[in-house]
Structure formats: structure tokens, C-alpha cells
Amino acid sequence: MLISTYTTELVRLSCGSQSDSKDLVIYLERDISEVIPYLNTVFEGFQYTKEPRSVSFRLNGKLVVVHPRKICVSAPGDRVDAQNISEWLREKINDIWERKDQIQPRFENPSSPKVLEILRFLPKTNCGLCGEKTCTVFAAKVSKGDRGPRDCTPLTAEQREKLVKYLGRFNFG
Ligand code: SF4
Numbered sequence: 001m002l003i004s005t006y007t008t009e010l011v012r013l014s015c016g017s018q019s020d021s022k023d024l025v026i027y028l029e030r031d032i033s034e035v036i037p038y039l040n041t042v043f044e045g046f047q048y049t050k051e052p053r054s055v056s057f058r059l060n061g062k063l064v065v066v067h068p069r070k071i072c073v074s075a076p077g078d079r080v081d082a083q084n085i086s087e088w089l090r091e092k093i094n095d096i097w098e099r100k101d102q103i104q105p106r107f108e109n110p111s112s113p114k115v116l117e118i119l120r121f122l123p124k125t126n127c128g129l130c131g132e133k134t135c136t137v138f139a140a141k142v143s144k145g146d147r148g149p150r151d152c153t154p155l156t157a158e159q160r161e162k163l164v165k166y167l168g169r170f171n172f173g
Helices: 033-042 079-098 115-121 135-143 157-168
Strands: 006-012 022-028 047-049 054-059 062-066 070-073
Touching: 006 079, 022 079, 033 047, 033 054, 033 079, 062 079, 070 079, 115 135, 115 157
Parallel strands: none
Antiparallel strands: 006 022, 022 070, 047 054, 054 062, 062 070
């Protein structure tokens, strides 16, 4: 088992979040550097650092940053929530470590959102309400971070949620 015991602490702004709420820091009893590239694959990390190794990803709207000896989670809620998140992460990371032979580790950052992927979430009516001539032009601007999901008003709530989630993999949106 990679992670068996750990300790936790709720501290203010240790994970770089912008809110006033406290962040959760999980201190690990041993170095888990080797599993980090596998977490980058499974959790679709948007920021991977080679040295010192770390990965950042979003989990149910929370920012999670995994370092070799600690894990930071932004705004986890109260102590009970923090404990539940800690335990869930422990089990999930142990499971990923057990299954690492079936997972392709990723040692780099994702490039950037793909225009065709963004287009999949758009209405594709070329209505022009966003000020662009076509949805493809709009998607190309979104892929560069120049436009965002809110700029396409005909998007349904479901489409917008999916697009935000996709862009979140790249820390866009
Ligand atoms: S507002 Fe949305 S649907 Fe209309 S052209 Fe722009 S991207 Fe396409």
C-alpha cells in the first residue's frame, strides 16, 4: 500500500486558492513521487511539474495539488468533509498505484484545448450572437483563452457545464 497513514491540517491559503476559506493539507508518511505521473493521466492534470514533481487537477470543483510528501485541497469544507476527502484520495491513489501497469503515465502538461473538441460543445448554428462569424471562429478564440463559455449565450446550461469542465482540464474557463 502506497499511503497507509497521514495527518491533516486545515490552513488558510496554503494551496494558492483565491478564497478566504481554509485549505486542506494532507501530510504523507512517505514519498509518493512515483505515482504522480499516473495521477496526471487518471485525473487529467492541467499542470505537471517535473522537478520537484507535482501535479494539479480539479476534483468536483476543488483544486488538488499533489506533491511528493503532501497533498493540498482548496476549500474542502468542514473537518468532516476534509476527513472524507482525505480518505477518498488515499483509497483512490492506492488503487491507481495498484493498477499502474494498466495506466500510461503522463510526464508532461496537456498542450491546449482543441478547437474541434470545443466545437463539439457549441450549438453550431453560426448565429453570430457572440460577435463571431461562425462557431468555428469562436471555438478557435476559446482555445487561445480569448473568449469563454459565457460569450456564447445560446449555450444550454448542460452544454456550458460540459465546456467549462473540458476547459478546466487546461486551467481555462
Ligand atoms: S453565439 Fe454560440 S452558437 Fe452563435 S455563433 Fe457564437 S459560438 Fe456559435
